[in-house]
Amino acid sequence: AQSVTQLDSQVPVFEEAPVELRCNYSSSVSVYLFWYVQYPNQGLQLLLKYLSGSTLVKGINGFEAEFNKSQTSFHLRKPSVHISDTAEYFCAVSALNTGGFKTIFGAGTRLFVKA
Amino acid sequence: NAGVTQTPKFRVLKTGQSMTLLCAQDMNHEYMYWYRQDPGMGLRLIHYSVGEGTTAKGEVPDGYNVSRLKKQNFLLGLESAAPSQTSVYFCASRYTYRDGNTEAFFGQGTRLTVV
Numbered sequence: 001a002q003s004v005t006q007l008d009s010q011v012p013v014f015e016e017a018p019v020e021l022r023c024n025y026s027s028s029v030s031v032y033l034f035w036y037v038q039y040p041n042q043g044l045q046l047l048l049k050y051l052s053g054s055t056l057v058k059g060i061n062g063f064e065a066e067f068n069k070s071q072t073s074f075h076l077r078k079p080s081v082h083i084s085d086t087a088e089y090f091c092a093v094s095a096l097n098t099g100g101f102k103t104i105f106g107a108g109t110r111l112f113v114k115a
Numbered sequence: 116n117a118g119v120t121q122t123p124k125f126r127v128l129k130t131g132q133s134m135t136l137l138c139a140q141d142m143n144h145e146y147m148y149w150y151r152q153d154p155g156m157g158l159r160l161i162h163y164s165v166g167e168g169t170t171a172k173g174e175v176p177d178g179y180n181v182s183r184l185k186k187q188n189f190l191l192g193l194e195s196a197a198p199s200q201t202s203v204y205f206c207a208s209r210y211t212y213r214d215g216n217t218e219a220f221f222g223q224g225t226r227l228t229v230v
Contacts, residue, residue, distance in 0.1 A: 009155065032217060043205060043221040044158075051216060090157055094217070099171030101146060101209070103219060105158040 002027040002095045006106035014114050015083055021076040021109045023091030032094040033074040034103075035065055039087045047089070050074060061085070086113045118142065121206050121222035128196045128229045136191040136225050138206030146209035147189035148173075148219070149181060151202040158205060164189055196229045203227070 007022040025031060032051050036044040048059025055067040065076045074091060088110050094103040119140045128134055138147060145166045150158040150173075160173030162181040170181045178200060180192045189208075193200060204225045211217040 006157075034219075043223045044207075045221075046218060049218070092158075097171075100163070100165030100169075101211075101217075102160065102163060102171075102173065103148065103207075103209070104160060104174065105150070107155060107157040 002029075002031065002093050002097075002102070002104050004091055004093050004104055004106040006089075006091050006109050008109050009107065010110045010112065012112045012114060013081055016080045018079050019077065019081050019085075019111065021089050021091075021111065023074045023076065023106060025072050025074065025091070025093045027072075027093060027095045029095050033065075033067060034092040034094065035059065035063070035074070035076050036090045036092060036105075037061075037087050038090065038108075044090065047076070081111070081113045083113050083115060086111060119206055119208050119220050119222040121204070121225050123225060124223065125226050126228070128193075128227065130196060130198060130229060132196050133192070133194050134196065134227075135193075136204055136206075136227075138189045138191070138208075138222060140187055140189075140208040140220070142208060142210060142220065143186070144208035144210045144220075145186075146211075146219075147183065148207045148209070149179070149189065149191045150205045150207065151175065151200075152205060152224075153202050161191065161204075196227075198229045201227060201229045 035047040091106040148163040149161040164183040167186040206222040209219040
């Protein structure tokens with residue numbers, strides 16, 4: 001079985017400050033890891049993903065995340081946030097189960113960027 | 116390109132009524148998923164399918180049934196709706212490329228209210 005924990009339900013931050021949204025996962029098999037963003041009343045948009053190779057992955061809108069296998073973490077970072085980054089962010093883990101690839105999401109982190 | 120299309124977008128049901136949510140994708144993806152999104156709980160996997168004619172249970176399958184008679188369609192059924200099924204429902208389809216790259220595509224969601 002796999003699980004995902006997003007450690008912060010809400011993160012307030014001032015514009016142009018750096019931000020880190022934390023994600024930990026557990027799985028007994030190899031995983032693929034994803035971060036999605038959801039703007040109000042919209043669906044989910046892929047920010048970035050880790051499949052294999054380099055542990056530092058870069059995504060859209062200036063976001064990046066680092067896969068840490070020993071700490072089973074996949075934290076999302078941005079060096080300087082904008083007001084437009086205000087949204088809810090979801091970490092997801094995908095792993096092969098007996099029924100096929102199952103993708104599980106964390107509970108989400110709401111990022112508030114203040115002027 | 117339509118991508119992943121969910122119908123209907125909004126629906127209000129009375130307790131005990133039944134309905135079917137339709138998810139259609141035109142990308143020839145093998146994997147399809149149904150999630151529900153509730154405040155503070157992120158997306159929870161209801162059922163998923165790894166190909167035409169197959170279905171598997173996710174995290175919260177009780178009260179729902181699914182069918183994948185055609186590759187492009189994944190139907191989610193509520194036989195006897197309950198207020199606890201008030202939620203926003205998201206469908207996703209997923210493709211894995213030959214190089215192992217994989218990505219999920221989400222519909223815009225169906226907002227269901229059970230009164």
